[in-house]
Amino acid sequence: MAEPPILLSAEGISKSFLGFRALEGVDLHIRAGEVHALLGENGAGKSTLIKVLTGVHQPDSGTIRLNGEQISVRDAQQAQKLGIGTVYQEVNLLPNLSVAENLYIGRQPMRFGLINRREMDKNARALLAQYDIDIDVSADLASYSVAVQQLIAIARAVDISGKILILDEPTASLDRHEVEVLFTVIRRLKARGLGIVFITHFLDQVYAVSDRVTVLRNGKLAGTSLCVDLPKLDLVSLMLGRTLAEATHGSRRQETGPVHREISFKGFGLGRSVAPFDLEIGRGEVVGVAGLLGSGRTETAKLLFGIDIADSGTASIDGKPVKIGSPRDAIKLGFGLCPEDRKTDGIIGDLSVRENIALALQARRGWFNRMRQSEQRALADRFVKALDIRTSDIEKPVKFLSGGNQQKVILARWLATEPRFLILDEPTRGIDVGAHAEIIQLINRLCDDGMALLVISSEIEEIVAYSTRVRVLRDREHQGELTGASIDTGTIMRTIAADSARIEA
């Protein structure tokens, strides 16, 4: 069978932000009538690539061709006109306008210089009928479910653009039935000859609907292949950047022998966020959490720290039941959390290193028991030395520090409160190699000092290096725990890739 013609091709795309290389020589070829899955962990460059294709960012180098002709996309509107439509994860429509207005804003049918609303509604009904959607198009968009809104967004994008459809994690907030409906629509559009880019974290969905898959890792092309030629385990290898052959035992931690696990969670879980799980952890333990993005890793951390409140299960410390209803409760119990996205959830960029470090301790003391400047300075100085935070001055705003040093500032913030249980969500993401090794050393040191740590990471070798036990998550479920000699990259990857029952096509 002949390969279908290439509709859109991007070659050698590179893009840097402030010296950080987000994309490096990436190629992507979208063929007509094909669903092309784009995969990669957070920060792999998926969204940057999409933004380059849709004109939100301009590439530093590389060419984009549409039907063989070189194009340069200035902005989202131009991309739409050229035929590249995008539907984002968070539906980017207007909930306060009617369905018909959302479909036709800016191109409403006019009569005598005024909008012909009847004609607009008629067109909208006809357009949605192609997708088997029969709804009141004059009602507000907000009165429909996210799934219907998503289909409306797709209908709009296809109607305006009609050549390339980019779906950025469209299934993230849909349930199983809604995903099926979406897939039916995707297959139908594929049959109409559209080139579809499908971004997702769910591997089963990739195999259910895609023809071809491209994997990005650290801003580079990790591989591209027809789905039928790529077993799931190989796909996971591509995403995580390790092959089984390379899997070595590395420098695994020595076993610590039986420990008293004083912090215990039983049947902890929350609705669609994470299935109930048990977790026990004690002094001097590092529990590594492995799993792909969207597997429930961060959700687990949020649950343990009281950001999301568990709807099932109990927590206890030293056998006494405790309530974790908010991060304040968790902090009072001696918990700490370094969040995944330090820019939005962790550091306060405009505050100084000193202020950022003192924040959690001050919060725990209460606002009426203010820390004196000298006390704050002593605290900051101590941690700057202890963690080797490289800053010219502890009064420097944190936003001017490098990623690794920012991460250390957040760590210092929580270490200052002397937590008994510290949760680190992706502590090594987006920091350079040197800082990476230091953070891992620090995790080992804290563990030796008798702290209990839960560390979430996409870097499997890293997890192997510091964990005493490893949790593997898949499809928002804790799949099992590896201990002792069974902790190795091969076992972890096999557990991640294991087939699941989710959405079989």
Add this chain to the structure above:
Amino acid sequence: MNTRLLPFYATLFIGVLAYVICVIQFPGMFSTRVAGNLLTDNAFLGIAAVGMTFVILSGGIDLSVGSVIAFTGVLLAVLINWNGVHPLLAFAIALTLTTLFGAAMGLIIHYLDVPAFIVTLAGMFLARGLCFVMTTDSVPINHEFYTLLQSLYWRMPGGGRLTFVGGLMVATFAVGILIAHFTKFGSYIYAIGGNRASAELMGVPVARTTVGIYALSGFLSGLAGIVFSLYTSAGYSLAAVGVELDTIAAVVIGGTLLTGGVGLVAGTFIGVIIQGIIQTYIVFDGTLSSWWTKIVVGILLFAFIALQRILVWLSTRKASALGAH
């Protein structure tokens, strides 16, 4: 039923209820004379409130309205009385200036990304200051064309008079409704008020629309200033102080969400009329202080803001229920 229209229906209900109560107590209020006076007395407020409705629908605010009305009045008086300019030409000059003034504020709000509150606050001081630069006196306007416009009216059945300015207000509301629901510009205003970032991604010309909204508000403030000067036959730099707040009150009581995106121009009309009815009631009563208007308007505002919060709360609950099914 669409829950977003609930505030509008609530306003309509309160408006009718207020009128019925008035009529029961003072049967004389049930006449086209009173209705005509309601329109005439609130004409400038209503016209300015149409502009304010668009501004608030887009998620902004315009605090310069009262000052621009005063500025227009003083400018007209100075042009007509001291410089012998024909009123029609003076009107054209005033409307051009106020429209440009509004457009300039819109440009600053959009391109410098300064909150509308601050920019229009500056505009408020600027316009008021310009009044004093022209004159600090109250300047009467004596011109036969003014007398002609003031004497124009259509005699309604029942003897009420729909004056020129009253008719102008009704026409302004009619055009406002047309703009809101039957032009692309109107749909862009709702879009920007709903979610600016999404609107931009959907291809709404946000810059052009923002400038247009404040230019329209400036134009309508100028028109309100003309009506105010016809109503008072004078220009005075301390006139119309705080009118912007009355218009905001009318818009909010009319069911428009202060956060933007939801509301009706027709609602604002009822908001204006409710304020007028309260004033008329006080006049009929004869013993009440006119400050009671402010007290009742204050209570209504609280009630409507509470109602809006409840509706927003209900709709988010509904949305999460939809998401979880």
